[in-house]
Amino acid sequence: MSKKKNTNNTEEPKGVRPFGGAKKSMEGASNIDGSISPYDRVKLARAVDRPRGKDFIFGVTQSFFEMHGDRRFGDDGAIIGGIGMLEGKPVTIIAIDKGADTEERMARNFGSPNPEGYRKALRLMKQAEKFKRPVICFVDTSGAYCGIGAEERGQGQAIAENLFEMSTLKVPIITILTGEGGSGGALALSVADEVYMLENSVYSVISPEGCASILFKDSSKASEAAECLKLTAEDLYKLGVIEDIIPEGKDIMSRVKDLLVSRIDVLEKEENLQSKRYDRFRKF
Numbered sequence: 001m002s003k004k005k006n007t008n009n010t011e012e013p014k015g016v017r018p019f020g021g022a023k024k025s026m027e028g029a030s031n032i033d034g035s036i037s038p039y040d041r042v043k044l045a046r047a048v049d050r051p052r053g054k055d056f057i058f059g060v061t062q063s064f065f066e067m068h069g070d071r072r073f074g075d076d077g078a079i080i081g082g083i084g085m086l087e088g089k090p091v092t093i094i095a096i097d098k099g100a101d102t103e104e105r106m107a108r109n110f111g112s113p114n115p116e117g118y119r120k121a122l123r124l125m126k127q128a129e130k131f132k133r134p135v136i137c138f139v140d141t142s143g144a145y146c147g148i149g150a151e152e153r154g155q156g157q158a159i160a161e162n163l164f165e166m167s168t169l170k171v172p173i174i175t176i177l178t179g180e181g182g183s184g185g186a187l188a189l190s191v192a193d194e195v196y197m198l199e200n201s202v203y204s205v206i207s208p209e210g211c212a213s214i215l216f217k218d219s220s221k222a223s224e225a226a227e228c229l230k231l232t233a234e235d236l237y238k239l240g241v242i243e244d245i246i247p248e249g250k251d252i253m254s255r256v257k258d259l260l261v262s263r264i265d266v267l268e269k270e271e272n273l274q275s276k277r278y279d280r281f282r283k284f
Contacts, residue, residue, distance in 0.1 A: 036200075038226035038235075042208055044200040045179045046142075051252070053080055053095030056138045056178060059253035060260060061085055061093065069120060073153060076117030077108045078141070081124045083133070087261050092128035094121045094189060095138035098179070111180075112145040115158035118188050122162050129171050134264045137175040137189040142207065144185030159188040166191035167281070168274050172267035174260060176246070177201045177233075193267055193277050194243045196259065197233035198252070203241070204231035241284065 036044075044050075057064050061084035068075040081094040098111030105111075121137075128135050144155055166173060166189075173192035181190070181203035197203060206214075208222035211229060230236070233245045246255055270276065 037223065038202075038229070038232050039208060039223040041200055041232045042180075042202050042222075042226055045140075045202045050140075050179055052100055053097030053138050053140060053178070056176075056253070056256065057084060057093050057095055060257040061091075062087075064093065067120075067124060070116040070123055072119055073116045076114045076120060078111055078113040078145075079117035079121055081121055086136075086257070086264070089261075089264070090131075090133050091136055091264070092124050092133045093136045093138070094124060096141045096186075096189065098140060109145055111141045112143060113141065113185060113188075114145050114147075114150045115153045115155045118144070118158040118162050121189060122158075122165055125166065125169055125173075129169050132171060134172040134174070134268065135169070135192075136260060136264075137173070137192065139175060139177045139181055139186050139189050140179035140201075141182050141185045142180050143182035144188070156184075159184045162188040163191055167278060170274065172264055172270070172273060173277075174263055174267070176256065177203050177242075182207060191277070191281065193270075193273060193280070194263060195241070196244055196246055197236065197242050198246050199233050199248050201233055202231040203233075203236055204229045 051059070057080065064082055064084040066080060066082040070076075078096060078098075079094060080097050081092070084091055084093045096111050096113060097108050099105030099108040125135050144150070144159060146155070173194075175190045175192040175195045177186065177190070177195070177197040179198075179201055180186070181197075181201060183205050186203065206229070208226040208229060208231075209219045211225040212221040213219045215225065215228075230239065233242065236242045237245050246252070246259065267273065
């Protein structure tokens with residue numbers, strides 16, 4: 001990979017961060033047998049030293065050119081998007097990034113996108129459709145930003161527009177959940193032909209703490225709520241929400257890259273992608 005710099009601190013990482021949290025399960029053999037509790041999975045998904053969006057971008061591509069702005073309001077650092085080369089094939093890559101240190105986390109709003117971030121992502125997806133490039137999304141967010149400014153600029157509308165437009169996009173879409181997959185903020189980049197999860201990622205309509213506060217009136221019961229939410233990769237695979245679980249460990253980037261190369265090759269040969277994508281979500 002060649003060294004490159006972009007604005008918004010989107011500089012190629014000097015080295016992909018190892019997985020954090022419970023390092024025995026992360027760096028050793030994968031653990032997809034349910035021996036880790038759902039709430040422990042949540043903690044692992046939130047670990048500060050997990051690879052971020054840009055780690056996956058530079059981990060699977062030979063080169064990457066970032067593109068900025070939604071052409072309506074501005075740019076959003078929480079979402080990185082652009083064109084990358086995947087084994088010689090041009091692809092559009094969109095990733096939610098939480099940031100690696102305090103300064104970057106603030107610049108990226110801790111991975112909680114504003115409306116302009118989702119509109120930037122949609123702009124790049126429509127561009128990919130025009131030039132017949134597959135779309136790859138890496139998702140890691142606790143949810144869309146819910147600040148006053150975000151609401152004034154149409155956060156709900158931006159997410160809804162992504163859901164609508166992605167459902168009819170004419171090129172293959174693959175989404176991989178790499179950490180947290182929180183509510184509509186994650187779904188706005190997950191209306192894909194195929195969805196995968198890393199083994200210690202989670203995907204849910206609400207956080208365990210939020211669920212416990214609403215249902216049990218006690219946020220300390222987050223562990224119990226996590227059990228009820230069925231938010232782990234294992235649960236969602238059994239429910240048919242995702243296609244497969246990607247084991248974690250030192251060779252994670254190679255596994256993700258090999259998966260993307262093989263599945264894009266298959267999806268590009270598929271006919272009626274839009275109707276199959278529609279049927280995929282209707283069955284839920």
